[in-house]
Amino acid sequence: MSEFLVFFLHGLAYAGLLFLVSAGLTLVFGMMNVLNFAHAAMYMLGAYFSYTLMLHTQGQLWLSIIVCPIALFIIGALIERFLLRRVHAYGHVSELLLTFGLAYIITELVKWYWGNYPLALNIGGFLGETIQFLGLSYPVYRIFVFACGALVAIILAVILQKTRLGIIIRAAVNDNEMVDALGVNVPLVFMGVFAFGAALSGFAGVIAGPLLSTYPGMANDILVDAFVVIVVGGFGSLAGAVIASLIIGELQSFGALLFPKLSIALVYLLMVVVLILKPSGLFGEEQ
Amino acid sequence: MKRRKKGWLFLLCSFLMVLWPVLAMGADTIKLGVTEPLSGTFKDIGERYLDGVKYAVETINAGGGLLGKKIEIIPIDSELKPDVASRKAQNLILKEGVKFFCGGTGSSVGAAMSQLANRENVIFYTYGMEAASLTGDKCNKNFFRATSNTDTRSYALAVLMAQKGYKSIAIVAQDYSFGKEAVAAFKKKMAELSPQTKIVAELYHPAGTKDFAPYVSQIVAAKPDAIFTPNWGNDLTLLLKQGRPMGMKQKIFSYYINDEVVIGSLGDDSLVIGDMGVEIYTLSAPTKKNKEFVAKFYKDRGYYPVMRGKGYVATMFWAEAVKKAGSFDVNAIIKAWEGLSYDGPAGVWTMRAADHQTQLPFWVVEIVKNNPYYKHAFEKHAGVINAKDVEVPVDQTGCKMSN
Numbered sequence: 001m002s003e004f005l006v007f008f009l010h011g012l013a014y015a016g017l018l019f020l021v022s023a024g025l026t027l028v029f030g031m032m033n034v035l036n037f038a039h040a041a042m043y044m045l046g047a048y049f050s051y052t053l054m055l056h057t058q059g060q061l062w063l064s065i066i067v068c069p070i071a072l073f074i075i076g077a078l079i080e081r082f083l084l085r086r087v088h089a090y091g092h093v094s095e096l097l098l099t100f101g102l103a104y105i106i107t108e109l110v111k112w113y114w115g116n117y118p119l120a121l122n123i124g125g126f127l128g129e130t131i132q133f134l135g136l137s138y139p140v141y142r143i144f145v146f147a148c149g150a151l152v153a154i155i156l157a158v159i160l161q162k163t164r165l166g167i168i169i170r171a172a173v174n175d176n177e178m179v180d181a182l183g184v185n186v187p188l189v190f191m192g193v194f195a196f197g198a199a200l201s202g203f204a205g206v207i208a209g210p211l212l213s214t215y216p217g218m219a220n221d222i223l224v225d226a227f228v229v230i231v232v233g234g235f236g237s238l239a240g241a242v243i244a245s246l247i248i249g250e251l252q253s254f255g256a257l258l259f260p261k262l263s264i265a266l267v268y269l270l271m272v273v274v275l276i277l278k279p280s281g282l283f284g285e286e287q
Numbered sequence: 288m289k290r291r292k293k294g295w296l297f298l299l300c301s302f303l304m305v306l307w308p309v310l311a312m313g314a315d316t317i318k319l320g321v322t323e324p325l326s327g328t329f330k331d332i333g334e335r336y337l338d339g340v341k342y343a344v345e346t347i348n349a350g351g352g353l354l355g356k357k358i359e360i361i362p363i364d365s366e367l368k369p370d371v372a373s374r375k376a377q378n379l380i381l382k383e384g385v386k387f388f389c390g391g392t393g394s395s396v397g398a399a400m401s402q403l404a405n406r407e408n409v410i411f412y413t414y415g416m417e418a419a420s421l422t423g424d425k426c427n428k429n430f431f432r433a434t435s436n437t438d439t440r441s442y443a444l445a446v447l448m449a450q451k452g453y454k455s456i457a458i459v460a461q462d463y464s465f466g467k468e469a470v471a472a473f474k475k476k477m478a479e480l481s482p483q484t485k486i487v488a489e490l491y492h493p494a495g496t497k498d499f500a501p502y503v504s505q506i507v508a509a510k511p512d513a514i515f516t517p518n519w520g521n522d523l524t525l526l527l528k529q530g531r532p533m534g535m536k537q538k539i540f541s542y543y544i545n546d547e548v549v550i551g552s553l554g555d556d557s558l559v560i561g562d563m564g565v566e567i568y569t570l571s572a573p574t575k576k577n578k579e580f581v582a583k584f585y586k587d588r589g590y591y592p593v594m595r596g597k598g599y600v601a602t603m604f605w606a607e608a609v610k611k612a613g614s615f616d617v618n619a620i621i622k623a624w625e626g627l628s629y630d631g632p633a634g635v636w637t638m639r640a641a642d643h644q645t646q647l648p649f650w651v652v653e654i655v656k657n658n659p660y661y662k663h664a665f666e667k668h669a670g671v672i673n674a675k676d677v678e679v680p681v682d683q684t685g686c687k688m689s690n
Binding site: 003011116120213 | 328330331334462490491492493495497498500501502504505507508521524525528529532533534548549551552553554555
């Protein structure tokens, strides 16, 4: 029984991380219909900013959690205002190519500035400790990662469902001309959504850095996972991202225990099964 | 006006592109093509290896060159793709008559380069590609391995762990051919040397795993005396980083533990102190030639030749074969290299004629806090394992070399 609980916890922690990484991606896609390939590169920027900040503040993760998302918010806003908006009229392929190119540029800039090798980043204080329960030692940080994921999910749900801002955002998605006519500044809303997506990816980077280590290949490594989450959950669906993260997290954890021979393919098998049964993903809207 | 300027620039560039090989061919040098990933994720590994080969070439050139000729290095970005590496090398063979190639990263690149070398009758030697099959069923007369392979390295670690008398061992490895071959060889030698030792866990995870917790829990539950892993790079970093806080306290015996990049990126020496490994070239190998080499390298470059030493020693070994042949004729060099012994910084290396696998000693290292090289933890010399203790008999390699 305690073994089951431990593997369940492992799955939860990883699910929290998966959700953090994919939330911004699915949000931007759902609201703006832009598949942001640069999302993982922004996540990487978040992790590297956090590294530099923590280097100069003796490992104050709290400061990174506040500063890095703000920095990424500004970068995201600038990208939307000066790049994405200009190619918007030319359709999805141009937007895709633009974010694709941005991903390369950001990744290379990171390598150029921080160097092409992994960086040491360790968490001090309470978050870096391990707690004992059920006769096992469990790192506090893993619990913290899950808590962050859960918190972000709740905040997003409240904003979108319960606030005036959420109503405007959802309305702008459905019929942006109508919302425009009602006096809402739609381009500003879209800029805000994209910037918020970037801030979320930066936050994910801050949280992931100490757990997955901060290294030049981290963007590419996480991008596939994030895409799997939003394909399984349904493009643009936040609830789908939550459920898909949980399923994939638990699947990887228990897969390693129960079907070790399959663990390399398990997640992709899930994706295939979901796509066969429901091509739009678990919570995706039928076209 | 602007358009015209662009036109001129374009013309100039095309001229340079056409003329470059011709201009470069002018000097009378011997060219050595070095295939390494010089872009992408594994760039740092490729650059370190290339640096070692470069240092060997600089040393040879400073001493008057090879048979009176200067050596010129041509870096080839393999992008870690077999087809890219062999296409670029093929071009160099056809256009510039390059006869010598080497490389250290990616056994799949090695297999393609080995085939190409055999077809075009040039020489390819490796200082880092370790898939046993390269000198096994894929062997040919144009391919030389001036390094260890998964069989011998696993054997060396088995010898070391058998000496320590562990009763139970857990194994964790990447789920692809390299990890599986390394584990198979390790288990074979361990069963031979210490039949009473139990393998209490044998886990394979996808290469590039991000969450090691599910694997660490299984290792901890198996309660082994020690852990064996052929993991490298981030898969080693994360195993240590995520595993240690979860109660995985055992000594780890790893293929590549004395990697200053891995240890540096841990940022916490306590995660790695006490772990052990074997390597064909180490900074701490106590030979007189190595002490001189390390001191001179540090004086010239300002850093230590970790990993780079492998490219250096292998290239010096190749140069010995050329000297013995007395010419740059490929067939003569192949003949000269077979059976040749070279007493260098890493001890005595002998190129076995039957499969072109160098027989060499392994240097044992233990990771300690205080070391003369880095501020963070690094290696201490902890013994040597002789070449004959890890020898794989030729009839077990699967190599049938045709002339």
